[in-house]
Amino acid sequence: MTGGVVIHTTAASHDEAERIAEALVSERLAACVQIAAIRSRYVWKGAVERADEQLLAIKTRAALFDAVRARIRELSSYEAPEIIALPMITADPDYLAWLTAETREP
16 A cells, blocks of 8 residues: 545535645645545435535545544534545655655654
């Protein structure tokens, strides 16, 4: 494993997604955050829900997961936000060097 992860989370609005992304990048918890509009279908408290959401793909070091998770929980309006890390099994060495340089030490 490279030590890098992509963390997925969702936000209820574009403004919320921008706040989360800005905080993570400016605090050097993430090297990059991509935001995309999505439509979700899910079960919440026994009912099937649908929502227009913003998906955030957060590129960071695996060792920063706990700090990123804590910051998302502070900024998210969701009671139980999606916060999952997908390992970078392999990555371009130049990309990984950039990601490492642009994020703080854990």
